[in-house]
Every structure is written in structure tokens, then in C-alpha cells.
Amino acid sequence: MLRIADAHTGRLVEIPSAHRHLLRICVHLPAIDNGIGALHLRVLLLGDVLARTAELRGLQSLTALTAPDLPQEQVQALDRVMAVLGIHPPATVRAHDPGEAPSAAADVHVIAHGAEQPDSVGGVLIDVGQVGTAPPEEGGPGSPDAAVPEGPDPLAVRMLLLGHAYRTPVMVTGAVLVEARRTLRHWRQSVADWAQEPSRPIPADLLRQAHAALADNLDLPALLDMLRSVEGDTSVPAGAKFETFAYLDRVLGLDLAREVGHQYQVTP
Template structure:
């Protein structure tokens, strides 16, 4: 079962109450002059990860609203699409208006430490501060976000961007090569550990570490590596199959 650390309570809260019904998520995004900051992009990606885990691993239907006062849906979509973040159900001025868009009260509010929307949402996830450049390839920025647990603060620099770009490019090349090999079953131990990491307060860095180990495991067939990377990318959203057929 997916469990998350509630920032207000300081303890773990399973999303068991959401079983069998729509899960309503709200992302509260800071921005400057209609441009999302790197922290705003991070919050959007974390919310998208939560949606993907709910839908892909648990068969839940999830709907997302974004609180970004004064920002139009078109502007927001233009900034989020390069990061493979699904367009929200609606853009609102405050999380308190989330129920109007989502058809019911917010289940999880994903926000920053400075957000004063106290009491909004059954569960609150506070995303750690992040500074640094927020331009460049959207998939690379998403990779940078995934490399760190959402609650940890981080400062990014050009070296971080280059390293993420290098890893992403290498994985895409490998997947294109592995995809030409005969398919093979995914290693269940790796997949099970990846699922468990996702359910453990969205420990996505642990999932990336598993994939890094799998990349260099000579005992696993290339076809199995391809299936595993492609399968877990449904959660990661890194467009790892981009070079297939090239």
C-alpha cells in the first residue's frame, strides 16, 4: 500500500481510504511573472509521480488540480508538457477552491514549506526547496527532480544538468539496442523492489538506483532489461524509449 509522510502530523499515512474511488490531488505552485520556478516545476513533477503510482501500481483513478493564481491553463500547459506532466483538470487561485474543480475535497496537497494553506487536504506533502537553472530539456529537468527524494532540499548547477543529460542519453541508447533483442521476462525481484520503493513515500531515487544496477548486471538478458526499463518508465515518465527504431 502506498504510504506518504504527512508534513503536518510528521507520521506515515497510508492512502487506504482512497481505495476504490477517485483520488483528488492538488499541486500548489510558486512562480514569478508567469514563469514557474525550479521549485514549482519540482512540485508539479512530484504530483505527477504520485498520480502515476496511484494509477499504474494501484489501479486508482487520480485527478489533479493546480493552484497557480493568475496563471492561465495555456501558459501552465506550455511549461509542464516538456516535463511529461499531464495537463491538470483545472487551474485555480487557491487550494481551497480545489473541490470545485475536482468534484470533492482534496485528498493530498503537494506544496512548498512557505505555503500557508493550512488545513487544506487530508494529507500534505511538503516538497523540499530547490534552486538552480530551470531551462533546458524538460526530460533532463525531470530526471534531476527524480534523482532526489522530494522532501530533500537541493541546489542544482550545470554539472548536475550535464550528468543527468548523460545518464538519460545513455539509457535511451541502451533501450534502443536492447529493444532489438528477443523479449524476456522482467526480473521479478527488481520489479518488486521498485514497486516497494514507490510505495515507501515515493522513494524514486531508489528506483533509479535499481535501474542503474540492472544496467550493469551481465546475468540479466538484454530483452529483460528492455522490458523492465520500459515498464518502470510508465511511472518515471522519462521518455526512455525515444530512440527506439532510430
């Protein structure tokens, strides 16, 4: 069972409805006036994580994207952003007039906070919180669009955004991006080290805890906290830690197994 809080009512709703094995997701991209910004990324990311979670639970998913009619260069920029953030491309893309509320039939509609709500076509509404950036003198990236993935590890942006409940506003600063990059480097090295040990199954209690966090309104911060706890738990064998991180990365999409085998490669 996967339960999501419907922004219309505030109640948790099971998705997809009973006896269905296909989750239809529609991501509604806000207007792109001054380039792709952090809020656009967060809306796209939430749709991606929702699809990944459904598939982890044995469901099929189909994601559609509705967006303003964009010039070719912005379409290409959007494609690049989704690629570097590990966001799976939507099955369909539909342009809508900025003056009208977007509409599409779906089980779940993902919109930005404050955006025009979709027409009444049914489905749960997910309202994604705003993203702000601190000015440079306060350690911020430097512009409203500075959280668009760039630099040596763009997936740090993905990790930063996943570390907050999706309805909670997020402030992006240089300091938090540095910390996200540091954590990713550390986790990838740990996963590579654990991969050298005999494989062990994921402990049943950890598996239950992970599924419960995802089922409870996509509690991704709880999932990340669980991984931090597993990392330092000496009672969990290294092989089980590897399997736990690799399994949950199917939802998180942080490329945690990137360094596996690299430290033992011999350069001719």
C-alpha cells in the same frame, strides 16, 4: 498500498483510504512573481509522479491545480513547461487570491516548502523541498529561473529533480544538468539496443523492489538506483532490461524508449 509521509504529523499514511479506487490530488502552485522557476516545476512534477504511481498500481487519479490568478502569457508559459517536462495537464485549474490560503478537497495536497498551507479540508499534506541554483561562476545555470526546461533535452531537469527525495532541498548546477543529460542519452541508447533482443518478463524480485520503493513514500532515488543496478547486471537478459526500463518509465516519464528503432532506420 501506497504510503506517503504526512507533513502535518510526519507519519506514513496509506492513500487513498481503504476501499477507494480514486486518488484525488491537489497541487498548490506557489506565487509566480518573477516567472516560472525550478520550485514551481518540482511541485508540479511531484503531483505528476504521484498520479502516475497511483495509475501504475491500478488506481484512478484526478489532479487539480490551484494557482494565483495569472495573466494569459504566464498561463501559456505554464502549459509549455508542463508539456516539455512530460507533466500531464490537470483535470481542473482553480485560481486563488494570493492573500488567502488555497483550499480544495483532496486526498493529497502538494505544496512548496514554506508556502501557506491549505485550509483544513482533510487529506495528506506533501511538503516539497526548495530548489536553488548556483551562480554562473560556480557552474550554475545563471539565474533563479534557469532550471526551466530549455535546450536539447529538457527532460534532464525532470531526471535531476527525481534523483532527490522530494522533501530534500536540491541545488541545480550546470555540472549536474550535464550529467543528467549524459545519463539519459546513455539509457535511451541502451534501451534501443535491448529492444532488438527477444522480450523477457521483468524478474519478480525487481518488480517487488520497484513497487516497494514507490510504496515507501515515493522513493524515486531508490528507483533510479535500481535501474542503474539493472543496467550493469549481466544476469538479467537484455529483453528483461528493456521491459524493466519501459515499465518504470511509466512513472519516471523520461521517454526512455525514444531511440527504439531509430538507429536502424534507412534514410532514402
